[in-house]
Amino acid sequence: MAKKRKGLQNGDADQKSIQSQESNSMNLKQQVGLISGISLIVGTIIGSGIFISPKSVLSNTGAIGPCLIIWAVCGVIATMGALCFAELGTMITKSGGEYPYLMEAFGPIPAFLFSWASLIVMKPSSFAIICLSFAEYVSAAFYPGCDPPVVVVKCLAAAAILTITLVNSLSVKLASYVQNFFTAAKMIIVIIIIVSGIVLLAQGKTQNFENSFDGAKITAGGISLALYNGLWAYDGWNQLNYITEELKNPYRNLPLSIIIGIPLVIVCYILINIAYFTVLTPTELLQSQAVAVTFGDRVLYPASWVVPLFVAFSTIGAANGTCFTSGRLAYVAGREGHMLKFLSYISVKRLTPSPAIVFYGIIGMIYIIPADIDTLINYFSFAVWLFYGLTIAALVVMRFTRKELKRPIKVPIVIPIIMVLISIYLVLAPIIDEPELAYLYCVLFILSGLIVYFPFVHYKVKWAQKITRPITTFVQMLMEVVPPEEKKE
Incomplete structure (x- = not known):
């Protein structure tokens, strides 16, 4: 009996040892809960755009009525896209956003081209733009009445990138806490603007909404560009799919974060625009360089300084969310052998993909150097919808080719079909409306990834491995990092 009890104790010890080894395995941990998931979606979508330049939608519609409709339609499109990504994310529970879905549906080449375009241009340049917006707001307080020096703005932006990269490399929990804080901060300014607008409307200031469809410019090209600009402000609805492996209970928290987060953003965007139009005429709004600041100067004086402060909080929160998710794309691409292998390595002490995050931060720093990268972003932004459309098409394809996969969430097939058609429209409309060689250059850059793919990824030439091995x-x-362990099914 004593031997039997001793055997049971040894068995328990072995089981605890196995559990301990599993808990300490070198993989990303599930540390992001529902609140952090909602904060990541809301905090990444609501950046600087809605505070600085909603005039782009108005300029392409010509009147308040269609402008507000466009903002609502963009919200519906973002919601439908997020629901499609929720099915993909609960069907294929891998981090990396579009990357693993393209890999499963179409194979390695489309997945590699996505990671190539995203990691080299689209995401780090967007990261740089957000940090530059933050730097402009912060430095403006020290240079009243004039533009701050370019060197000061770029140094502040570089400091922001360095700080965010450091925070995300140190700890997943710390990055989540930072995201939650800045999301709460930006919701304060959102509430201030919305409540101010409601109070003014209650006081009878509705004259700007009279004949709100007069002067509307309803053309196919104008509507497409208005949708394009509105959807840019909503971009970020797919961010949780980049960190699926780190979500607690992803089958529940991924769809719940989307269902709560995106409608919250839609309501905020429409109410903020209504508040703007309550105070500013369409002409005044089009002439404003930073709409939220103009609104604050008229409504919140002498406390108007609150607006640029909280807009700075908003932009830095969006930058943190972008870094948090995009670093995971580099991590997954490295793990699959589509990028340098060390990008998939994990910090032994902190269990973060620190090489991938640092790589992302360095590329972001490079994009601060040019004098103007807004044009570059505009030309590559249509490529974002090219990959969105291709990824949602993957959902339709896998309904027929991968029927064995479990689908905890299954959206009606009509939704992904509509989203594919919308994506095609958004990709082709800017090119047809204003054809420029820059779009061709962008496509050629994406396809140039094939020059890298075949020798380095597909054929794995030996001399390339000799170069990368000492770097790894x-x-x-x-950085005290090691390769991730294979997960046992």
Whole structure:
């Protein structure tokens, strides 16, 4: 009997040892809960755009009525896209956003081209733009009445990128806490603007909404560009799919975060625009360089300084969310052998994909150097919808080719079909409306990834491995990182 009890105790000890080894395995941990998930969606979508330049939608519609309709339609499109991504994310529970879905549906080449375009241009340049917006708001307080020096703005933006990269490399929980804080901060300014607008409307200031459809410019090209600009402000609805492996209970928290987060953003965007139009005429709004600041100067004086302060909080929160998610794309691409292998390595002490995050931060720093990268962003932004459409098409394809996969969430097939058609429209409309060689250059850059793919990824030439092996060893020793362990099914 004593031997039997001793055997049971040894068995329990072995089981605890196995559990301990599993808990300490070198993989990303599920540390992001529902509140953090909602904060990540809301905090990444609501950046600087809605506070600084909603005039782009108005300029392409010509009147208040169609402008507000466009904002609502963009919200519906973002919601439908997010629901499609929720099915993909609960069907294929891998981090990396579009990357693993393209891999499963169409194979390695489309997945590689997505990671190539995203990691080299689209995401780091967007990261740089957000940090530059933050730097402009912060530095403006020290240079009243004149534009701050370019060097000051760029140094502040570089400091912001460095700080955000450091925070995300140190701890997943710390990055989540930072995201929650800045999301709460930006919701304060959102509430201030919305409540101010409601109070003014209650006082009878509705004259700007009279004949709100007069002067509307309803053309196919104008509507497409208005949708394009509105959807840019909503961009970020797919961010949780980049960190699926780190979500607690992803089958529940992924769809719940989307269902709560995106409608909250839609309501905020429409009410903020109504508040703007309550105070500013369409002409005044089009002439304003930063709409929220103009609104604050007229409504909140002498406390108008609150607006640029909280807009700065908003932009830095959006930058943190972008860094948090985009670093995971580099991590997954490295894990699949589509990027440098050390990008998939994990910090031994902190269990964060620190090489991928640092790589993302360095590329973001490079994009601060040019004098103007807004044009670059505009030309590459249509590529975002090219990959959105391709990814949602993957959902339709896998309904027929991968019927064995479990689908905890299954959206009606008509929704992904509509989203594919919308994506095609959004990709082709800007090119047809204003054809420029820059769009061709963008497509050629994306396809140039094939020059890298075949020798380095597909054929794995030996001399390339001889170059990368010492670099990988150096990164391992410098950052104390190791390869992720294979997950046992």
